[in-house]
Amino acid sequence: MKVLVVDDNIEITSMLTDFFVLSGIDVEVCNNGKEGLAEILAGDYDKVLLDLAMPEFSGNDVIDELKKENFKNFSKIIIFTASSVTEAEIQNILSKGVHSCVRKPVKMPELIECLSV
Secondary structure, eight states: OEEEEEEEEEEHHHHHHHHHHTTEEEEEESSSSHHHHHHHHHHHOOOOESSSSOOOOOOHHHHHHHHHHTTGGGGEEEEEEEESHHHHHHHHHTTTTOOOOESSOOOHHHHHHHHOO
């Protein structure tokens, strides 16, 4: 499995990278939304773990741009967000075809389950 992590928090991306490598999962990291958008469009990933709250170009911005680009595979995107995001905001994002949402702080069994579906 090949996973792209798009998150501006270096500590989180480092922790996830270590976890994925130990789990035998191929992982790439982008530390901002614009870089993540380009990588999603150019790369061949099984799943994309996308943070919503990033400065300058958020996860919502990434999703909106993917819509404009007629991106066909929203089912591979898992929103990765803080618990302060409301349920209504999450439902709005999920209505765009996004696979699911995992809240931070992440529980690794929940994350692995989302990746395997």
